[in-house]
Amino acid sequence: MLTIGKLSEATGVKVPTIRYYEQIALLPEPERSTGNQRLYGKAAQDRLNFIRHARDLGFPLEAIRELLGLSDDPNRSCAAADQIANRQLRAVNARISRLIALRDELQRMLQQCSCGTIADCRVIEVLGNHEHCAHDHHEGAMAELIPPSM
Amino acid sequence: MLTIGKLSEATGVKVPTIRYYEQIALLPEPERSTGNQRLYGKAAQDRLNFIRHARDLGFPLEAIRELLGLSDDPNRSCAAADQIANRQLRAVNARISRLIALRDELQRMLQQCSCGTIADCRVIEVLGNHEHCAHDHHEGAMAELIPPSM
DNA sequence: TCTTGCAGCTATAGTCGCTAGAGGAATTAG
DNA sequence: CTAATTCCTCTAGCGACTATAGCTGCAAGA
Known part of the structure; x- marks a missing residue:
């Protein structure tokens, strides 16, 4: 179990940013220690890595939310995810x-x-x-x- | 003398944006008509074109403010302006x-x-x-x- | 054990560069 | 003269954080 600081170190996402992601429900509310400190497990770390990576790739948080929603439901078609990536690719090309x-x-x-x-x-x-x-x-x-x- | 709408048309900067620039003192407070409407002359139009152009080139407003300050004092060295442009070029290259x-x-x-x-x-x-x-x-x-x- | 100092907590406000809306007053076209 | 448009001020909102204030918790050294 990682404290928020350790999770921050492990993922490269700053501490206030992690709390912000929780606030906007991009990350679920984590367990708390007896002293009310946030404790994160592997699942949270994976999810945050996903977010971090997608942010690095230029995806806005809403697109990331959408992607996370898709991956939470793995039997659905990935056409939607593909479409998001395609849209992003076009935007990136235009910006370049x-x-x-x-x-x-x-x-x-x-x-x-x-x-x-x-x-x-x-x-x-x-x-x-x-x-x-x-x-x-x-x-x-x-x-x-x-x-x-x- | 142009109203704010005409100035907007002439420069391609939206009306609320012009008012915003005035608010943050990037544009001076213009004359007013008897009915309290803003009236702009050629100088304001030039200044706004400068801002517009610099924004198109990705300069942040603070850099533009600095450049405008420099150009108000035409006897000074242009090394400072050069430096600002260089900084911007590096930022653009990094982003590319x-x-x-x-x-x-x-x-x-x-x-x-x-x-x-x-x-x-x-x-x-x-x-x-x-x-x-x-x-x-x-x-x-x-x-x-x-x-x-x- | 005490203390020091960092890490964590919540809550709020600020950042940048606008953009949108409310609720009115003035100007212009027909 | 009326109706439509443009203008006015003021305030709030956007995205994605970042910073500050004023606390509490916790681990390590003296």
Whole structure:
């Protein structure tokens, strides 16, 4: 039986995140010790590994919930799971191609910057004027690619 | 002079987003008409285009705030702007390589799925068991790549 | 045994970058 | 003049955490 800290270490999921997963019912409420501390067994560890892994692969929690629901009922067709993975693959491919266009533009911007004063800074200029753009990252649908953090 | 709706149309930034930018002081408070409606001039439009463009390139608002601060002082060196853009480029590159690993994994997963019942579905298995992974998306720093939406 | 200090507990609020809704006032089209 | 649209402010919600406050529990050293 693992305490939450040990489970965190074992899976690479942070302690508050584990509690958060419990709160949103992605993990079941675990046993408690006499002193009210959470105690986890192998099943919980497997489940959390599954979640961690799926998160790493970019699945949103709702998709993971769906996948866990499927795997809890192993006689059902896996077509649904397949479909989720397919949907995710398409999303990933789209994000890759947008990011590549974006990278090219950033590189171009940086190459043109002679690093003098702001007055003739290409970075500022390119950002300020869309005419300087090589790519059309102006046509909507771009919002998806913006990262949660830098 | 443009109303907020016209400015929105002209820049492609949604109306509530413009108000939000004003709220967080990324845009200055504009003039108002007699009926208390916001009125924007060319300067505001340029500034908003700058923001829009930088957001498209994935810059977080704080970086944009910094860039706007720099461009207000055109005699300073543009090294700082360059550095911000470089940081962003590195972040983008990191995300690309992780996404490519991710895509490969998803493709592998889908190829192995024989689409019978869950019992022999590789999708669930691969996600649940890290041993099946071709790539090392297990070593931290992965959190960044997770998308805001699917 | 005592104490120190870390780990755990609950609950709440904050993060980022918006987005949605309520409930009104102003402007514009017909 | 009316009706539709746009605008206003304010508040709350999203996803997926993360941080803080103010406790209690527990293991190891003196």
